[in-house]
Amino acid sequence: MSKSTNLVLLIDDEPKIRRFLRAGFELHGGFTVHEAEDAAAGLRAATFNAPDLVILDLALPDRRGTEVLELIRSWSNVPIIVLSVEANEEEKVRLLEAGADDYVVKPFGIAELIARSQAALRRYFKSPNENPVVVAGPLSIDLVNRTVLLSNNQIKLTRKQYRLLHVLASHVGLVVTHDKLLEEIWTSSVRKNIQYLRILVRDLRQIIEADPNHPRLLITESGVGYRLQSRFEDVSAGSSVMRLD
């Protein structure tokens, strides 16, 4: 991140949720927090306070959250992370297509939200002359020279495998929808065929994952898309109990 502190705008009508979000962001360090309790105040703050990150609740009293999302997106590229009680997959895809950078489903832990926020900020502040190497666990992807190192050994990928990894790496830590991936990798004629994407992901996992059956880098977001995990802890946090066969 290029700034020492980032301004986070919280738009949520529940004071108790705002309270813990503020505490979480401030405790983590590197964030200053501005709160808005409804869509009107949120839009005003998004215009005048120039936040670096917006956390947007979808259930607001005065306006639908999706409208607020679209309004902000009509003039700003600021990273937006959506909070929703709805775990419906189509809804998630719709939000991502409407311009949300990522989503978190309530109830959630603060660590999850902060990890997503940092990933979104990293992408937002990335300048062209910065180091173009994305590191994800043992994997490092040089987006300019198009080389991929796995535990410091260069690996060979097919053009489509590299393209998939490239798109995910340029959104490292963030979810990328199936449609977006299909669009980036294939020509229009087969764009709607998700089967190709599944097979390509399976092939890529065979190469980059230590155990392709239990991927820890290239994560499936069921019904939505894929995510390249930037750190291992995020994945294993919930599943540390697993003992693999």
Next chain:
Amino acid sequence: MELQIPVFQWFAKASTAFIKNHGGNAAPANVGFPLHRFLLANAFPLTMSMLGVGLATIGLLLIGRFSPANLVPIVYLIPVIVAATRWGTSAAIAAAITSAAAADFFFYPPFYSFRLDDPRAIVDLLLFLVVALVSGELASRLRSETESLRQREQELQHLYEFSRRLATCFTVSDLISAIQNHLSGTLGRPTAFFFATPDKNFQPEPAGAVPLMVQERAASMTKKIGLGADTIRDEATESVWLLRSVTSDDTTHGVIAVHIGSDSRAVIDASTRRIEAILAEASLTLQRLDIGGAMEEAALRLKDQLLRDAFHGNLSHELRSPLAAIRGSASVLESMPSVRNDNQAYSLVEAVTDEVERLDGFIGNLLNATRVSASDVRPHLKCADPRDIVNAAIRRRSRQLAAHDVRIRFDDDLPMINVDSALVEEACGQLLENAAKYSPSGSTILVNTRAAWGRLILSISDQGVGITPDERQQLGRRSFRSLRHQASVPGSGLGFWIASTFIKASEGSIEIVSGGQGQGTTASIILPEAQIEEDQSAGPADE
């Protein structure tokens, strides 16, 4: 003329037959009605028949009198048959008599006179009359039979459409409007259907198209059994309503009210008789389609829908918002150094998180159950990797599985499956949760995913309490919980029911195998493999 009397009776008989075939657009005529009334009603067909005879005469005159004499009766048969096939018996008789008269006048000597000198000519003409009347009658009978066949076919079509519409009705008011549409369609009159609710009231007509008096009468008819039919004359508008109750065995399902109109007495009498006949048929139809059952189901569905909407809309939001605040606050506490370094505080915060997640899972189950109750689990089928589904299900239940040794095994070369991954993941999670609940801590749960015979088999085996044959039979029921565990293991009994419904919606099945009490259980989800489209040129593996 002596001939006139039998002919007039023929006319009268024909006219009633005609009314029966032709329906309400013809004015009514009873036996013994004055002739002019009949002529008025049938003016068009009669005139057309005469015109046909005229045309035949002109044709014959043009050919000239040199044509052979036996051509005359044959040519005159043409207008008779045409009249019979188009307008029925009466027109055919009229055409036959006119033809005989015209033949006599123009073509039998002495010409231009109705006198007949030659006895052979008399025989000729009489023979012609007999042949014309018989063939006319035959042709008109054919016509009426075709007509009634066509009508029967149309009725069947109506009935078919009606029963299909009934099947798609979601609410009682949908159902009533379907019945009204059907009745209006078959009767050709504005029709209202009053539905009798279980508390012996009736569903009020919202449109206001039905006079209050008729509504009140219908209401009293829905309350009393055995009051079959009634006719009401609305004094204000002079219009007549016909009411008939639809009953089966001992319940009244509703009352049909038909607006007959405000025509003259005779017209009303005729349409009443016709409508009575159709109504009898219609109420039979309604009984046959088990309208009572459909009504009940629609009402139930409506209630279900309301409950589900309430739960999905507000309740789940209201329940989940405080949970989100608790869960979030606990997670912030957990990350605070002062709590992190204090084992006691840390474990308390962890307990809060665990319980919130359990509660959230329970709300999720209820949401799923309401989805299932409304029986509209609509799967969104998409190609998915079974490994992703299994891994996600295990990750989602990691808290419930924490005390067990979970072993995961995947076959090499697993096929893709075409399923709604959210539904299969939830079903798999429910089975995992059950495995963990009903087996001792520290025991092994084996999750094995393999392909066989074009199917994907995902089995979850535990070393737990097993299932007795008795319990097996009850397994698919909602809220079934075995008596053995009701006191010791918490649960709602919804889990397996949700799992089996979701898997059914994905065109798969669940198999439960258990050696019996204490022998462990293996639950297997069986799903069809996705058909891979082989398209090498565009495939993912090129280059």
